[in-house]
Amino acid sequence: MFSEKEIQKIRNQFPILKEKVYSNPLIYMDNAATTQKPLKVIQATKNYYSTMNSNIHRGLHYLSHKATLYVENVRKKIQKFIHAKYSSEIIFTKGTTESINLVASSLASFIKKGDEIIISCIEHHSNLVPWQVLCKKKGAILKIISIYKNGFLKLKDFEFFISEKTKIVTISHISNVLGIINPVKNIIEKAHRYGALVLIDGAQVPSNLYLNMQDLNVDFYVFSAHKMYGPTGIGILYGKKKILEKLCPYQFGGEMIKNVSFDQTIYSDLPLKFEAGTPNIEGIVVWGAAIDFVKEIGISNIRSYKEKLLTYAMKRLKSIDGIQFYGYSSDFSEKSGIISFNLNKLHCFDVGSILDRLGIAVRTGHLCAQPLMNFFKVSGMIRVSFSVYNTFKEIDYLFESLLKAKKILLR
Numbered sequence: 001m002f003s004e005k006e007i008q009k010i011r012n013q014f015p016i017l018k019e020k021v022y023s024n025p026l027i028y029m030d031n032a033a034t035t036q037k038p039l040k041v042i043q044a045t046k047n048y049y050s051t052m053n054s055n056i057h058r059g060l061h062y063l064s065h066k067a068t069l070y071v072e073n074v075r076k077k078i079q080k081f082i083h084a085k086y087s088s089e090i091i092f093t094k095g096t097t098e099s100i101n102l103v104a105s106s107l108a109s110f111i112k113k114g115d116e117i118i119i120s121c122i123e124h125h126s127n128l129v130p131w132q133v134l135c136k137k138k139g140a141i142l143k144i145i146s147i148y149k150n151g152f153l154k155l156k157d158f159e160f161f162i163s164e165k166t167k168i169v170t171i172s173h174i175s176n177v178l179g180i181i182n183p184v185k186n187i188i189e190k191a192h193r194y195g196a197l198v199l200i201d202g203a204q205v206p207s208n209l210y211l212n213m214q215d216l217n218v219d220f221y222v223f224s225a226h227k228m229y230g231p232t233g234i235g236i237l238y239g240k241k242k243i244l245e246k247l248c249p250y251q252f253g254g255e256m257i258k259n260v261s262f263d264q265t266i267y268s269d270l271p272l273k274f275e276a277g278t279p280n281i282e283g284i285v286v287w288g289a290a291i292d293f294v295k296e297i298g299i300s301n302i303r304s305y306k307e308k309l310l311t312y313a314m315k316r317l318k319s320i321d322g323i324q325f326y327g328y329s330s331d332f333s334e335k336s337g338i339i340s341f342n343l344n345k346l347h348c349f350d351v352g353s354i355l356d357r358l359g360i361a362v363r364t365g366h367l368c369a370q371p372l373m374n375f376f377k378v379s380g381m382i383r384v385s386f387s388v389y390n391t392f393k394e395i396d397y398l399f400e401s402l403l404k405a406k407k408i409l410l411r
């Protein structure tokens, strides 16, 4: 657990936290959408353009070598960060969304009419729409695991659906709406018994949970840099080498070829086979600095601090008359620092606009999960999500601001 002084030290690394919003201090509680960036990351951006900007894997010259070396070092850094067996199992993409699209497109040739794909009703649109499109195209069937009222997956649905017909199971590790940590290891094990491949959407995970791909034994795992203090527009697809080697490339062009003639093209080996075109070189290099930041603080420290924030916030918010939580658990070890709720029958946008005027940034609306909104029979929610730089004082201010919003709107 951090002392107040340590948190202040961390906060000092985030210049944006000194910004004012309508002359109130900024209170940033929209971390599940994207986190703010520490000085280390901001400086790494400047450093990249000042000392190594050039294209990679092609130039013979000094700068190109330097940039290539940095990019490949970050690939190795990510390999270590998630305990993958080989660095060639790390494919750079523009983020979680592209990674899922890559897998869905590349697996298409293995999917036949009548095959089944299992997802859950809590998925982010980016882990729903690509599979829906694939099913429509191939005549495959989408099976959807439901949830209990408290937001936990109905695992008995999964056990009922899984069969030899199941080709892919794709589930989020932590729900971006409910914050619930799903029992993915269990799901992966059972899916493998039927020969199904498993993709885990880990967008909310890095810097929240310690990741070990070999222990998880997952086939595909995806996440973005920008939700773990890194830049936007860069993310990864982790895939088991044996499986990635069998898949067709997703895009075609430069970088991903070994040999091209007008008759045929021989593709590069992993990972370049899946990295057509000039990648987000800056993003990759700068992401390395974000990983250093997370490692310096320590994932378990970040996690236990966020658990404290969550516990404190739940204790305070619970006492607000008419508050309705979604994804409720009294066991905070099953939740990440995300709280979604509504106030009385107030529209989430109205509450969100008042919070914004008071300097508090939260997310409101369908949270990229419309089917989940339908499950709870609401058009939207208010989502508060914490990061390592949030404080107990900010939670007190949130609590008072919610009371203020209620007073104004229920007048």
Ligand SMILES: *Cc1c(COP(=O)(O)O)cnc(C)c1O
Pocket: 032, 033, 094, 095, 096, 097, 098, 124, 126, 127, 172, 174, 175, 176, 201, 202, 203, 204, 224, 235
């Ligand atoms: C943010 C998020 C995504 C999408 O990530 P992008 O970086 O926008 O591609 C997908 N799934 C979950 C659970 C998310 O939280």
